[in-house]
Amino acid sequence: MYDPIVYLLETPKYHLLKIADINLFSGWVFNFGEQKIDSLNVYVDGQLLDNFAVNLPREDIAAYVPSIPAVKTCGFSFELKITSEIKELDFAIVFADKSQQQLFKFDIANIVQQQKYFNQLNKRLSLIPQPKPELVYLTQGHYSTDEYKNSIIPGVMNLHKYLKHVGVDLSQIRSLLDFGCGSGRLLVGWHLLAPNIELNGCDLNSELLGWLQQNIFKQCIKNNLTPPLAYPDDKFDLIYLISVFTHLSLDIQKMWIQELTRVVKVGGYILMTLHGEIYVRNGFWQEPDKIQQFLDNGYIESGSDNGSNYYASYHSLNFIQQMMVGFELIGYFPNGTMDNKRNIFHTAQSQDVYVFVKNR
Ligand SMILES: C[S@@+](CC[C@H](N)C(=O)[O-])C[C@H]1O[C@@H](n2cnc3c(N)ncnc32)[C@H](O)[C@@H]1O
Known part of the structure; x- marks a missing residue:
């Protein structure tokens, strides 16, 4: 539910x-x-x-x-x-x-x-360049630069909360990958809140990635719609995908799971957010057959322009669990809730949050 x-x-x-x-x-x-x-x-x-x-x-x-x-x-x-x-x-x-x-x-x-700590964070954040409304729209679906900027710290604090909740020791995370990092919204948050971690990001959108490389993180890389990534095997302790598989077709998601499996260490984590049932009921309220298809199969997708906001996919818990071969699900936060309680702030609105660990 x-x-x-x-x-x-x-x-x-x-x-x-x-x-x-x-x-x-x-x-x-x-x-x-x-x-x-x-x-x-x-x-x-x-x-x-x-x-x-x-x-x-x-x-x-x-x-x-x-x-x-x-x-x-x-x-x-x-x-x-x-x-x-x-x-x-x-x-x-x-x-x-x-x-x-x-x-x-x-x-x-x-x-x-x-x-005192928050004042320092706010000061440091104010010195970091922020993208223009048109770029904000490409990743957030709205044009509010204030909402974008102000979501950076709570967004990453939330990620820390989810990870800690499932027993991840953040001091053991040395290198992470923000897959589908867009203009680097969450990477900036990690940079402010956990400055000792090696930060990496990649995205297929040249406009977003180009801006990010020029203005904040040179080390981020552009990838194609499908694998590979230019990283060695077993590089990352943590990979997160915030609203990324939500915009990819199933065949391409499967290719990326294989590639992400290659670059994450054994014992490393993948955190992802996905559209669950509430998004299906909202998006397809005039198409009961499509809702039924989701309830029967645990998955639907629709739209055009794979990898953009015009493409949307929807997953049930069982479906994503079966897709993540070689991983164990250690955290499931339906609509972002934790122990049936709502978070005051979101990382990806009402999307479901999953944490997996690579076990072989
Ligand atoms: C809804 S936005 C979210 C951006 C960012 N994760 C955030 O939370 O602010 C989805 C991002 O995924 C990227 N994306 C989609 N398909 C991708 C792919 N195959 N490889 C890398 N990035 C992809 C898009 O370009 C876009 O920046």
Whole structure:
């Protein structure tokens, strides 16, 4: 089963929360299930602080979710003063029938503790070149340079969380590959958060890769739609693919699994994000046969221009597990959730997150 609650907290991101100041909490949230979301309750250390409407127009989000009329007004925006005495903010969804469900928690105490560190990170991040809106669109499907830049640190913090959760010791990761790195969004995050790791990235898009090589990471390489990669055998401790197989046909995904198997060490990890059932139900709401095909076979694909955002593939847990021959699945985070709890920030919106280890 998938998590029907789809959301994005656009501001403030984790590392940008201002302590002893007023913060604007803005974003959007909708339910892919039956009940409409009416509002959000915000609790401060267990005490209800206030209730805020979810009713602002978000035609930009509605364009991607035509099947649910409520998405047209799924936005929220309110100000809260955050003091260093607060430990935790708890956001709860209030449905139309007044029932409630936890959305996510904002761990303020941890941010207060790490404020100096976050300030340093923000300073270092501000010195790194950022791509123009047209390049942002090619990897994110939107033109917001702010959302792109502000997603870098939480995106990689999330990756660390997933890896640590399945027992990966990050200090043992010496060399990693961001396969389908685009303009280097997440590589920048690793550079800031884990500066001792050797960073490598590759992508087939010359515009994105050319910009990345010229502006940030010279060592990144361009590859073709199909293998090989110009790396020796057993090079990487970790390879991650954030929304990459989601844009490739099955035959090409299989070729890449073989090639990635070659370049990852035995005992090394592959983390990937994939479109699961909620994406199928959203994308094919007018094609019940296609939904049934996914439910029967665990896989569908559609579109044109393999490797671009115009091509889309969808995987079930069983299907990807069978494809990853020679690997053991050690982490499955449906829609990015961890232990049935939603993360406050995403690495790849509501995609499923998988972690595999190479065992032979
Ligand atoms: C949705 S974007 C995600 C980019 C990046 N991983 C991120 O999270 O910001 C998908 C990326 O995969 C790249 N890609 C698709 N097929 C590829 C292939 N066969 N080899 C390398 N990169 C590929 C695209 O060019 C694009 O940059």
